[in-house]
Amino acid sequence: MKDLVGIKELSRNEIELILNTASSFKDVLRRDIKKVPALRGKTVVNLFFEPSTRTRTSFELAEKRLSTDVLNFSVPTSSVVKGESLFDTIKTIEAYGVDFIVIRHSSSGAPHFIARNVIASVINAGDGINEHPTQALLDAFSIIEKKGSLEGLNIAIVGDILHSRVAKSNIYLLSKFGANIRLIGPPTLIPDMADHNVEVFYEMDEGLKDADVIMMLRIQMERQGKGFFPSTMEYFKNWGLDMRRLKLAKKDAIVMHPGPMNRGIEISSDVADSGQSIILEQVTNGLAVRMAVMYLLSGRGENV
Amino acid sequence: MYSNMLIKNGHIIDPSQGIDGIGDILIEDGKIVRIEQKSGSLEAKKKKNNDFRTSELPNFQIIDASGLYVIPGLVDMHVHLREPGFEYKETIKTGTMAAVKGGITSVCCMPNTNPVNDNKTVTEFILRKTYAEGSCYVYPIGAITKGQKGEELAEMAMMHEAGCVAFSDDGRPVMSSLIMRRALEYSKALNVPVISHCEDISLSEGGVMNEGRLSAQMGLRGIPYASEDAMVARDIILSELTGGRLHIAHVSTEGSVRLIRQAKERGVRVTAETCPHYFTITEDEVKGYNTNAKVNPPLRTQRDVDAIKKGLKDGTIDVIATDHAPHHRDEKLQEFDKAPSGISGFETALSLSLRLVYEGILTMSQLVEKMALISARILGIDAGTLKVGFDADIAIVDINKEFKVKSENFLSKGKNTPFEGWVLKGMPVITICKGKVYDWRQNE
Ligand SMILES: [Zn+2]
């Protein structure tokens, strides 16, 4: 495997390998000295065409823990604003002799386009409304940590599925592992994902019944003006997660959110801060998963 | 530089005269002066052995068309030549040369140039350029509205006088129903069609491919079929209201075919075209974010492809045009969202359309009707026929010749084709246009 452009492109075996490797890296992260020399001498470029603090920080830290040389390239300081094409940008970067390109871009398929045109390994850190594969991998890792496996779990994904690359990657991953996926949200924000064995609920209370996992998605305020829903108040009333609704799920259900959260819009504060929320653990696991992905793409062996 | 020639022993197909058989065509000073059929019609049988004696024609170029089809040069009523303004994509010179290579001898160029062809000065420029550098005939299509902004009617009568044969805001659909109504009304005075690029842009805004499961799965914003169907329905109703002549451009959906069929049954003055890509490939070509398969309207589903083939067969769809839309390589070498829409179509159109004949959907004669005769009739131009007295615009086609599509060999500047590497059967081997003979076999 040269690139990680999406979960769609991965087999179940490849996903399992990543998750097992991540588990070893998580042990490393528990040590006093968290840095390993695994990828010393390798160069990584973080190419972020969209603002992002969380994902970028997580990648950057993962890269440093693996002892790579890190080059950051973000839009405001780049030549992209001067009208350079993406093709020319990546060709220039490739000329530096980089080994990894981590890319976030607002156009779906941009990582695929780059992967076709460079020798370096390309890692998709989120492309348009297509995929965010490392997020889905860390979500799977987090669920397995709590529930043992994915098979047969009732997993509710709630919110703006149409525009969520996190939701898309999760749907592809969970459907490969036999989870029961429920999509919950207003009809305007649920795309046709019928090929991936999902059940759709417009009524949140119904969709949450006996859920093992509740994945909340971030609502983007600008969707309101585009007619996807009338107001954030109405949205929260119908598809926001509060304590009453959380009680409809299984007693030991876990609550996830890729962050950053809109408290009071898609999730109430008491839920976000409750014992059932594993939102902060997701962040830690993200580091281990991203280390594992880079390690494996560099062609390193099966054991850490 | 022969303008006198004899095309011998070809299988002549000319639906305008009901000719479908072996014969000879005699051309003098670039005009067809005689056709002799050797089989088929009774009249021809009576005149058996009334062969041209080549010794009597010393200054004639003899073209042996044995085993080949001889058809009228194709009339492509929907093309983008990009000049003026986008000469880096295509020019009148390169575009018309590519057309001739595709067996096309008359083209109608859409007005979305820079400046827009919304006044007679631009129309005259195009015609002057064609006269100086064009390899085939160019019939400009004027804009419906000034600047294609959809607000005020352009000077249609003056452009018509200057040489525009139809009006269209192709690429930027007329969203105001009132303006479209006025255009259909006003154009009645000129008896020319209004060509509608049917797309409700409020429904398709931001869309880059067909809307459906595949677009959801690729994370690409979709253009629903309803965006086309809704406008087809609106324009049919407006044509009915006004009695104006409506021509629907590039039909891509099952719904459009159904709406046009129903309208024709009611006697509405509507005609329609589709393009080879809409009856040959589906949205699946977009997989892998292939920008060469990005086109507007977008490639649809197998259901739509089947419906369009049915529409071609039963006459609902009158014309096959290319919507030749060349772009520069760098423009297609971009993120899918950013890449412009369009397919460079001249040099594959006839070969792709011949598949309809192999599949038994159209006869050779019906194909020639849809690619030459009917479009010429819709536009009121003297083309698409081999009648005596007409210009000898002729394509000689080898329907058995196989070739591999290689965009690097295109004469068009636009190398943007989703058919790269396809092996196609049937191609023009000789084109005769404006008194010149192009023998494409020589370059092999
Ligand atoms: Zn158009």
Ligand SMILES: [Zn+2]
């Ligand atoms: Zn067009």
